[in-house]
Amino acid sequence: MAKNKSVSLPDFIKQIESKLKNVDVVPKPSNEGRVLSIGDGIVRASGLSNAGFGEEVEFDDKTRGLVFNLDEDETSIILLSESQEIIEGSRVKTTGKLLGVTVSDSLLGRVIDPLQAPLDAKNLVTSRGKFYPLEKIAPGVILRQPVDTPLKTGIKAIDSMIPIGRGQRELIIGDRNTGKTAIAVDTIINQKKRDLNLPQVICIYCAIGQKRGNIARTIAKFDAAGAMEYSIVVAASSSDTPALQYLAPFTATAIGEYFMDQGRDVLIIYDDLSKHAWAYRQISLLLRRPAGREAYPGDIFYLHSRLLERSARLSSKNGGGSITSFPIIETQADDISAYIPTNVISITDGQIYLKTDLFNAGTRPAVDAGLSVSRVGGAAQTKSMKQVAGPLRIDLAQFRSLAAFAQFGSDLDPETQKQLDRGRRVAEVLKQPQYTPYDEISEIISIYAATSGALDDLPVDKIALFEEKVHDFIKVKNKKLVEKLASGQKLDDKTLAELKDEVEKFKKTIK
Amino acid sequence: MVNPNIKKLAKLTAHGVNVDPDVASFVLGKLGRRELLAYLRHLKAINNRRTVRVLSQEPISEVQKRNIIKRFSDKEVLFVQEKIGDGIKIQINDTIIDYSMHSYIDTTINRLKE
Numbered sequence: 001m002a003k004n005k006s007v008s009l010p011d012f013i014k015q016i017e018s019k020l021k022n023v024d025v026v027p028k029p030s031n032e033g034r035v036l037s038i039g040d041g042i043v044r045a046s047g048l049s050n051a052g053f054g055e056e057v058e059f060d061d062k063t064r065g066l067v068f069n070l071d072e073d074e075t076s077i078i079l080l081s082e083s084q085e086i087i088e089g090s091r092v093k094t095t096g097k098l099l100g101v102t103v104s105d106s107l108l109g110r111v112i113d114p115l116q117a118p119l120d121a122k123n124l125v126t127s128r129g130k131f132y133p134l135e136k137i138a139p140g141v142i143l144r145q146p147v148d149t150p151l152k153t154g155i156k157a158i159d160s161m162i163p164i165g166r167g168q169r170e171l172i173i174g175d176r177n178t179g180k181t182a183i184a185v186d187t188i189i190n191q192k193k194r195d196l197n198l199p200q201v202i203c204i205y206c207a208i209g210q211k212r213g214n215i216a217r218t219i220a221k222f223d224a225a226g227a228m229e230y231s232i233v234v235a236a237s238s239s240d241t242p243a244l245q246y247l248a249p250f251t252a253t254a255i256g257e258y259f260m261d262q263g264r265d266v267l268i269i270y271d272d273l274s275k276h277a278w279a280y281r282q283i284s285l286l287l288r289r290p291a292g293r294e295a296y297p298g299d300i301f302y303l304h305s306r307l308l309e310r311s312a313r314l315s316s317k318n319g320g321g322s323i324t325s326f327p328i329i330e331t332q333a334d335d336i337s338a339y340i341p342t343n344v345i346s347i348t349d350g351q352i353y354l355k356t357d358l359f360n361a362g363t364r365p366a367v368d369a370g371l372s373v374s375r376v377g378g379a380a381q382t383k384s385m386k387q388v389a390g391p392l393r394i395d396l397a398q399f400r401s402l403a404a405f406a407q408f409g410s411d412l413d414p415e416t417q418k419q420l421d422r423g424r425r426v427a428e429v430l431k432q433p434q435y436t437p438y439d440e441i442s443e444i445i446s447i448y449a450a451t452s453g454a455l456d457d458l459p460v461d462k463i464a465l466f467e468e469k470v471h472d473f474i475k476v477k478n479k480k481l482v483e484k485l486a487s488g489q490k491l492d493d494k495t496l497a498e499l500k501d502e503v504e505k506f507k508k509t510i511k
Numbered sequence: 512m513v514n515p516n517i518k519k520l521a522k523l524t525a526h527g528v529n530v531d532p533d534v535a536s537f538v539l540g541k542l543g544r545r546e547l548l549a550y551l552r553h554l555k556a557i558n559n560r561r562t563v564r565v566l567s568q569e570p571i572s573e574v575q576k577r578n579i580i581k582r583f584s585d586k587e588v589l590f591v592q593e594k595i596g597d598g599i600k601i602q603i604n605d606t607i608i609d610y611s612m613h614s615y616i617d618t619t620i621n622r623l624k625e
Contacts, residue, residue, distance in 0.1 A: 030609065
């Protein structure tokens with residue numbers, strides 16, 4: 001029907017009639033079964049001979065379930081919600097539908113559970129939108145292109161030494177209370193800035209098996225920082241069923257794929273995949289699947305690899321969208337050689353390793369520069385950042401090794417003392433308080449000041465004060481220089497000299 | 512007795528038109544309660560595969576019955592009266608084709624929603 005064209009009432013009635021005629025109401029055969037046993041959220045049912053793996057089923061009381069095991073005589077189903085009404089002999093029927101979510105832009109700013117039920121006391125309109133199955137085959141090689149656009153975290157230590165590109169999978173790994181979630185939250189907050197004039201990143205925070213209080217606190221931080229307008233939270237807390245915890249990352253990914261297919265850039269935080277593995281282990285043991293190492297089922301690697309493989313950067317022909325993912329893994333006693341950590345390390349394109357010792361020594365973020373790596377992000381780093389941050393990793397590594405020897409208290413030669421002094425300043429510059437992401441220009445100024453030796457004569461305890469004000473000083477005073485730094489191009493000697501000069505000038509005001 | 516053997520026994524029982532008296536006495540005399548339950552389940556499954564159940568609230572006319580029997584000539588057709596509202600439901604093993612008015616309305620509403 002053309003817009004603004006009036007239609008007579010009889011014609012309008014005819015249009016409705018023809019639409020109704022096109023509605024296919026021929027009954028489709030359904031497949032039924034009977035519950036044989038139920039316990040721990042697992043139902044074994046007979047019948048259902050035509051059920052498919054991953055198909056949604058429905059019980060008499062409208063409770064939904066997911067087909068998880070298909071045996072010769074029976075089917076194992078995981079319940080997606082708790083029910084008191086399912087008993088032995090209850091009827092269960094197939095729906096012919098794969099479990100999925102109906103996604104539209106209206107999900108932005110919302111907090112939902114893995115089955116798309118709202119958790120933020122607002123109504124959710126899900127009838128309009130596009131259906132995305134939770135399980136989907138990852139984009140093939142032909143559909144992809146290499147990572148070439150940076151995803152700025154706003155954290156100096158990461159953007160300089162472990163740069164991340166859009167479409168990359170970067171693991172955040174460390175013991176409890178080492179600042180893993182803090183890095184993820186800061187990265188989401190930093191997307192508000194749209195640093196380097198890059199397109200907006202849609203952020204999806206997927207909380208798995210966390211305490212409800214912690215989830216609420218994280219959401220409050222997003223709200224306070226104005227990050228919810230471009231974010232979605234998918235939450236399955238520790239009190240939710242293992243089935244929901246298992247599904248949460250798949251829901252987050254399915255939502256992300258909707259935005260990626262529209263050519264937009266998406267960031268998904270899986271917080272955390274250790275608890276996801278626990279939930280899957282629980283389900284698998286209840287389903288009596290054979291247990292392997294640490295009682296995890298044999299396909300635990302495939303579970304995470306097929307999930308993370310869905311993070312990709314699509315080629316321009318296919319819209320150019322991307323999904324960047326930050327899976328989080330919690331280690332026990334800094335042991336990164338345990339089963340799940342090694343699995344996820346080998347799946348991802350790098351890892352940010354957070355160390356308890358560094359955290360307790362006041363280095364925050366507690367990034368271990370030696371063990372952290374970004375395998376593909378280097379290609380996405382701007383030339384100016386690459387140039388400035390080049391000596392950073394070496395300076396820091398030399399400092400850490402020399403600092404260990406210097407503890408013995410023997411006399412040090414002037415060259416070693418100089419290296420130690422430089423290292424202390426570099427380490428100090430890389431400290432950054434939470435919820436204060438830096439833009440690229442500020443990061444370049446700080447890092448260049450440290451690596452060029454401009455801060456060598458400034459007391460270490462004054463560096464925080466210096467950093468607090470130097471960015472605004474240069475941004476206000478020398479706009480031309482700021483423009484050059486923001487261009488992302490390699491900085492010539494003149495520009496570097498100019499930058500050093502400005503830093504020196506400001507340093508005098510501190511002294 | 513393990514499950515595969517119980518299944519074999521159920522198949523053997525349902526092999527002919529009538530149940531072999533030796534098999535029947537073995538089943539009733541030797542199988543425990545748990546084994547009997549499993550045996551019954553397999554037996555019912557075999558029987559269901561051979562049978563078509565036609566459910567309706569009102570009795571079906573003889574002409575319609577003949578038509579339905581003709582369609583499922585290789586199976587035994589049972590006509591069962593059950594409170595399903597208007598229309599009929601056909602149950603072939605665990606597959607159900609629902610031609611009831613209730614299902615028609617539900618399907619129409621769901622399709623229109625889509």
